[in-house]
Amino acid sequence: xxxxxxxxxxxxxxxxxxxxxxxxxxxxxxxxxxxxxxxxxxxxxxxxxxxxxxxxxxxxxxxxxxxxxxxxxxxxxxxxxxxxxxxxxxxxxxxxxxxxxxxxxxxxxxxxxxxxxxxxxxxxxxxxxxxxxxxxxxxxxxxxxxxxxxxxxxxxxxxxxxxxxxxxxxxxxxxxxxxxxxxxxxxxxxxxxxxxxxxxxxxxxxxxxxxxxxxxxxxxxxxxxxxxxxxxxxxxxxxxxxxxxxxxxxxxxxxxxxxxxxxxxxxxxxxxxxxxxxxxxxxxxxxxxxxxxxxxxxxxxxxxxxxxxxxxxxxxxxxxxxxxxxxxxxxxxxxx
Amino acid sequence: xxxxxxxxxxxxxxxxxxxxxxxxxxxxxxxxxxxxxxxxxxxxxxxxxxxxxxxxxxxxxxxxxxxxxxxxxxxxxxxxxxxxxxxxxxxxxxxxxxxxxxxxxxxxxxxxxxxxxxxxxxxxxxxxxxxxxxxxxxxxxxxxxxxxxxxxxxxxxxxxxxxxxxxxxxxxxxxxxxxxxxxxxxxxxxxxxxxxxxxxxxxxxxxxxxxxxxxxxxxxxxxxxxxxxxxxxxxxxxxxxxxxxxxxxxxxxxxxxxxxxxxxxxxxxxxxxxxxxxxxxxxxxxxxxxxxxxxxxxxxxxxxxxxxxxxxxxxxxxxxxxxxxxxxxxxxxxxx
Numbered sequence: 001x002x003x004x005x006x007x008x009x010x011x012x013x014x015x016x017x018x019x020x021x022x023x024x025x026x027x028x029x030x031x032x033x034x035x036x037x038x039x040x041x042x043x044x045x046x047x048x049x050x051x052x053x054x055x056x057x058x059x060x061x062x063x064x065x066x067x068x069x070x071x072x073x074x075x076x077x078x079x080x081x082x083x084x085x086x087x088x089x090x091x092x093x094x095x096x097x098x099x100x101x102x103x104x105x106x107x108x109x110x111x112x113x114x115x116x117x118x119x120x121x122x123x124x125x126x127x128x129x130x131x132x133x134x135x136x137x138x139x140x141x142x143x144x145x146x147x148x149x150x151x152x153x154x155x156x157x158x159x160x161x162x163x164x165x166x167x168x169x170x171x172x173x174x175x176x177x178x179x180x181x182x183x184x185x186x187x188x189x190x191x192x193x194x195x196x197x198x199x200x201x202x203x204x205x206x207x208x209x210x211x212x213x214x215x216x217x218x219x220x221x222x223x224x225x226x227x228x229x230x231x232x233x234x235x236x237x238x239x240x241x242x243x244x245x246x247x248x249x250x251x252x253x254x255x256x257x258x259x260x261x262x263x264x265x266x267x268x269x270x271x272x273x274x275x276x277x278x279x280x281x282x283x284x285x286x287x288x289x290x291x292x293x294x295x296x297x298x299x300x301x302x303x304x305x306x307x308x309x310x311x312x313x314x315x316x317x318x319x320x321x322x323x324x325x326x327x328x329x330x331x332x333x334x335x336x
Numbered sequence: 337x338x339x340x341x342x343x344x345x346x347x348x349x350x351x352x353x354x355x356x357x358x359x360x361x362x363x364x365x366x367x368x369x370x371x372x373x374x375x376x377x378x379x380x381x382x383x384x385x386x387x388x389x390x391x392x393x394x395x396x397x398x399x400x401x402x403x404x405x406x407x408x409x410x411x412x413x414x415x416x417x418x419x420x421x422x423x424x425x426x427x428x429x430x431x432x433x434x435x436x437x438x439x440x441x442x443x444x445x446x447x448x449x450x451x452x453x454x455x456x457x458x459x460x461x462x463x464x465x466x467x468x469x470x471x472x473x474x475x476x477x478x479x480x481x482x483x484x485x486x487x488x489x490x491x492x493x494x495x496x497x498x499x500x501x502x503x504x505x506x507x508x509x510x511x512x513x514x515x516x517x518x519x520x521x522x523x524x525x526x527x528x529x530x531x532x533x534x535x536x537x538x539x540x541x542x543x544x545x546x547x548x549x550x551x552x553x554x555x556x557x558x559x560x561x562x563x564x565x566x567x568x569x570x571x572x573x574x575x576x577x578x579x580x581x582x583x584x585x586x587x588x589x590x591x592x593x594x595x596x597x598x599x600x601x602x603x604x605x606x607x608x609x610x611x612x613x614x615x616x617x618x619x620x621x622x623x624x625x626x627x628x629x630x631x632x633x634x635x636x637x638x639x640x641x642x643x644x645x646x647x648x649x650x651x652x653x654x655x656x657x658x659x660x661x662x663x664x665x666x667x668x669x670x671x672x
Contacts, residue, residue: 051605228600250601260596264564265586268612269387276604 118298126330131159138246143222147172159330208234305329454634462666467495474582479558483508495666544570641665
């Protein structure tokens with residue numbers, strides 16, 4: 001079967017660009033015993049992919065050159081030589097930026113059947129998938145807030161940020177977001193249920209911290225950090241004693257020079273616990289987290305928003321837009 | 337009784353100076369029931385005192401203006417109206433920068449009798465006192481290293497740094513210090529038993545990190561940070577996955593502008609856990625920590641070094657020298 005793919009052709013020097021990617025057409029190989037052929041309905045685009053485009057050490061191996069960009073996918077089994085899957089099964093996996101993938105069904109964690117009765121298939125790449133579990137881990141395992149405490153999240157309108165907000169509200173927290181632009185701020189307050197959201201655009205850490213003082217009058221007990229830079233600096237200026245920071249991403253620095261933390265002494269002054277993590281190293285929490293997230297979404301209490309780009313060829317531009325914050329909610333590419 | 341005291345006269349603008357302090361002569365008040373009069377033999381000088389000289393929020397209340405500089409003291413009870421203490425008892429307390437203090441013996445934690453059979457009195461302000469317990473808490477409760485792991489400490493030749501090294505060696509760790517100057521480096525290696533020590537003077541983070549790579553060929557699993565700035569940046573460039581940072585001090589920034597953390601993204605890349613702490617909030621560990629430290633010192637396995645200034649009037653200059661790293665080991669002022 002003809003299978004269009006997007007490869008990483010060369011590594012970015014500084015800012016990533018469309019010329020780092022290359023559209024290639026291949027043929028899907030014939031299935032061996034135990035394999036299934038999956039047709040991808042959606043590709044997931046996630047900030048962590050930017051780190052993997054570099055050759056330098058990051059938490060994951062670099063994305064190899066001349067190969068399909070790796071990433072999460074949801075789709076449908078179209079052919080199976082495994083007793084575990086049948087044609088028509090809806091599945092989530094790591095198929096990468098291509099229209100089809102051939103998967104060894106016996107390898108643990110490669111492919112998981114999902115139920116689309118109450119949860120739309122695409123949400124298994126977002127709120128009921130890796131981004132949702134990421135939010136859950138940072139909130140529950142690192143920040144561990146008490147009801148009534150104030151927690152904040154940057155990139156609040158994204159897949160992780162909205163899941164964080166929904167989970168924290170369900171735990172009785174005051175939730176304050178930081179997002180880029182009034183529409184995103186309005187969205188997380190009116191549709192996700194955040195108590196407040198601050199537009200970071202055009203503001204330095206000091207100006208931002210003054211707005212945080214208004215939105216979080218009792219100070220900040222926990223921060224889920226996706227961005228770094230001024231967002232992190234500003235929240236740190238408003239942290240309470242014994243606050244916790246779940247450090248999940250530093251998208252502000254992904255494209256170029258490292259972005260410093262301006263006031264590290266505040267970690268000491270406020271006896272902060274900060275923990276960097278990646279959710280794929282904590283597979284033990286996924287079942288519990290996915291169950292809670294599935295219930296929030298399935299019951300309609302949490303309605304995640306998606307930015308959907310059309311067609312495989314749109315993936316590079318959609319990804320670059322994600323890095324600039326041009327997406328609004330979970331960024332997907334729709335293939336079918 | 338005539339009692340000379342040093343008061344905080346005014347707050348520093350930028351760098352602290354001798355003119356912030358004022359020598360005052362007072363009379364010790366008559367004892368009420370339950371009180372004891374202590375003659376101080378040694379005052380402790382500690383970096384945390386610099387933070388308290390500022391009015392701004394720190395982890396402790398600011399040092400009040402026009403009052404005796406607060407701080408740890410060891411001495412001898414010279415008069416007692418409490419059944420708990422008798423004249424001649426050796427005691428450790430928080431008597432401040434003065435020759436005598438009157439203490440309410442019934443207030444928990446104000447005064448503690450100590451045994452000077454095996455441990456010299458002055459060490460109760462250092463290795464077998466607050467700095468020793470500080471090292472113990474960061475090592476045992478935050479870094480929690482396995483035998484064979486590599487741990488580092490900045491300000492290695494100081495009271496906290498040497499205790500940290502002695503405790504970590506006793507746990508089978510590879511211990512690498514950072515200190516200012518070849519004499520201090522030589523001392524911690526030859527006399528405290530560090531495996532290596534790096535002189536930070538005149539080096540940027542990159543040069544320092546190259547030396548760390550030599551001294552810690554398997555990378556760094558734990559850091560006890562007293563200094564911040566380039567020392568912290570350099571170690572962060574050599575951290576292993578799941579490393580821990582016990583953040584105890586940032587002396588590099590105490591005197592002026594905040595010193596940024598240059599590569600905060602490494603906390604994410606290496607999934608680091610960083611925790612700021614102050615040991616007075618963890619009184620529950622003191623008995624266990626003091627017992628271990630007392631045994632290390634009492635048995636002669638750990639011989640802490642002291643810098644001793646003579647006479648109360650020398651306290652301000654000795655304190656300013658400590659902030660510049662001019663001390664060598666625990667900085668004390670001898671009064672008797």
